[in-house]
Amino acid sequence: MGRAPCCSKVGLHRGPWTAREDTLLTNYIQTHGEGHWRSLPKKAGLLRCGKSCRLRWMNYLRPDIKRGNISSDEEDLIIRLHSLLGNRWSLIAGRLPGRTDNEIKNYWNTHLSKRFKNQGTHHEKKSGSTREPRKRKTKNNNQNRSKANRERDHQTGVNVTKTETKIHLPKPIRITSLPRNNSLEYNTVSGSSGSHNGVTEGDINGVVGTGIVDFPWPSDLVDHQDGRDQDDFIVNGCDLGCESQLLTRENMLERLYEEYLQLLKKEEQVKEEEKEKEEEDQIQLDSFAESLWV
DNA sequence: AAAAAGCTCAACCGCTTTCTA
DNA sequence: TTAGAAAGCGGTTGAGCTTTT
Numbered sequence: 001m002g003r004a005p006c007c008s009k010v011g012l013h014r015g016p017w018t019a020r021e022d023t024l025l026t027n028y029i030q031t032h033g034e035g036h037w038r039s040l041p042k043k044a045g046l047l048r049c050g051k052s053c054r055l056r057w058m059n060y061l062r063p064d065i066k067r068g069n070i071s072s073d074e075e076d077l078i079i080r081l082h083s084l085l086g087n088r089w090s091l092i093a094g095r096l097p098g099r100t101d102n103e104i105k106n107y108w109n110t111h112l113s114k115r116f117k118n119q120g121t122h123h124e125k126k127s128g129s130t131r132e133p134r135k136r137k138t139k140n141n142n143q144n145r146s147k148a149n150r151e152r153d154h155q156t157g158v159n160v161t162k163t164e165t166k167i168h169l170p171k172p173i174r175i176t177s178l179p180r181n182n183s184l185e186y187n188t189v190s191g192s193s194g195s196h197n198g199v200t201e202g203d204i205n206g207v208v209g210t211g212i213v214d215f216p217w218p219s220d221l222v223d224h225q226d227g228r229d230q231d232d233f234i235v236n237g238c239d240l241g242c243e244s245q246l247l248t249r250e251n252m253l254e255r256l257y258e259e260y261l262q263l264l265k266k267e268e269q270v271k272e273e274e275k276e277k278e279e280e281d282q283i284q285l286d287s288f289a290e291s292l293w294v
Numbered sequence: 295a296a297a298a299a300g301c302t303c304a305a306c307c308g309c310t311t312t313c314t315a
Numbered sequence: 316t317t318a319g320a321a322a323g324c325g326g327t328t329g330a331g332c333t334t335t336t
Contacts, residue, residue, distance in 0.1 A: 014305085014306075015304095015306090016304075016305080016330095017304090017305090036321090037321075038320080050321085051306085054322080055304085055305065056304090059303095059304070087326085088324090089325065090323075090325085101323095101324075102303080102305090103303080105326085106303050106304085107302095109302095109326095110301065110302060110303080
């Protein structure tokens with residue numbers, strides 16, 4: 001399969017985005033919506049590849065992005081989700097309203113991976129950024145990117161408030177195939193595709209999905225023949241009766257909190273069961289040893 | 295005060311998955 | 316059925332900023 005030529009195309013801008021580019025992209029998306037990334041730059045008058053535009057929008061320009069410090073609750077959720085999902089950043093991000101996969105990935109790599117590495121727990125990453133700290137490079141670029149971004153934020157009105165909390169509808173997770181060109185219909189943020197590493201979307205929603213509390217995903221809802229759900233429904237998004245659209249901020253918060261509590265409860269249950277089994281095994285072992293002794 | 299080391303995060307790269315003709 | 320295109324994802328890079336020496 002041929003690889004799509006992307007930013008390697010001659011004549012396309014790369015590197016930090018300018019305020020003008022941000023404005024062009026934001027304006028275009030506000031008018032025409034997300035999607036069609038390939039053709040978007042041309043239509044929007046940008047000398048960028050579609051991939052770059054998509055990334056910029058998803059990770060920085062989206063109005064619903066919550067920037068700033070990760071709260072302890074969020075951190076806790078990230079840790080738990082990571083222990084369940086591994087480095088499935090987009091799925092983890094899907095459970096953290098307003099957070100991007102890139103942000104969570106960065107946060108994990110800079111804060112949490114080290115912590116768990118030191119603790120030697122199973123949270124340690126399977127691969128990837130366990131690399132050695134890089135040698136500092138000499139500064140040969142006069143651009144002050146962070147400053148530029150901050151200035152741009154001010155100009156373009158991007159939400160950079162550290163403490164402001166926004167309530168978002170959970171991101172839809174596509175269980176089955178849907179036409180890509182319908183992406184605008186589904187309020188897709190970073191989206192997600194298929195299942196990887198043996199973890200299905202159903203598993204995930206079984207853990208923390210909106211309104212679905214059983215874990216794992218009830219087997220009678222899953223068509224195991226092709227690994228897809230019976231009715232090709234959208235979890236968290238439109239289907240489920242589009243009820244999410246009717247949710248108030250308070251309901252959303254309540255739901256998220258409930259899901260989180262249920263996740264904790266489930267984990268505790270599992271731990272307890274394991275403990276009980278261990279004790280049982282120990283008793284059997286003891287009695288066996290005793291019988292040998294006699 | 296200056297240099298070095300460490301941290302952060304936006305952006306890019308390359309691969310996989312999904313869709314379509 | 317298949318090849319190419321499009322989209323999405325996770326890993327990695329690197330420049331600016333902050334902290335330490």
